[in-house]
Amino acid sequence: MHITLINPPQFSTPHQVTDGVVPPLGLLYLSSVLKKNKFKVQIIDCLGEKPEHYYKYFGSTYRGLKPKEIIKKIP
Numbered sequence: 001m002h003i004t005l006i007n008p009p010q011f012s013t014p015h016q017v018t019d020g021v022v023p024p025l026g027l028l029y030l031s032s033v034l035k036k037n038k039f040k041v042q043i044i045d046c047l048g049e050k051p052e053h054y055y056k057y058f059g060s061t062y063r064g065l066k067p068k069e070i071i072k073k074i075p
Helices: 025-036 067-073
Strands: 002-007 010-012 040-045 054-057 060-063
Touching: 002 025, 025 040, 040 067
Parallel strands: 002 040
Antiparallel strands: 010 060, 054 060
């Protein structure tokens, strides 16, 4: 069985001074347990893959991969 874990894009506001990019440790812990139990695991880190990319979606600003880019990465 194949499992895809997704760290979603980061919600951003115009007044944010710092936008931290940190590894999705929770997903990494889950991934290691799943792999030990013979699952195929893929992690999509939306923020980590495109930290410099900001976009509008339904009136809000997000940082990271766009929804269409995320969907393309899911097998």
